[in-house]
Amino acid sequence: MSSTATGVVAVDMLVIWxxxxxxxxxxLGLLWRMTRGVRQIVGRVDEFVDDWRGTVDRPGVPGRPGVMARLDGIESRLGSVEHELHPNSGGSLRDAVDRVDVRTRQIAADAE
Structure with missing residues (x-):
């Protein structure tokens, strides 16, 4: 018998168990703690994927468009702005500025 045994089999088994x-x-506690970091990273990746792809409407929460849909909207608005910055058939902001410039020059020449 070893020196640490009590001699009572039931007590020894209880101690061992x-x-x-x-x-x-x-x-299990250490494993849970180690996986906490992995779970946080997975949660952040999931949030990134939701932001990238967008989310659909659900009760009480409006949906959000994804990155590609938002970029498409930005490009179309940018196209509208660019249209106004270049001369075209007379309807752009640039055409209006050019007309005002010509009239101002005519008024300035007449005033001299």
């Missing part, structure tokens, strides 16, 4: 249960619980 208690130590095993404590070790298993400690191992």
């Amino acid at each position: 208690s130590v095993a249960a404590a070790a298993a619980a400690t191992g």
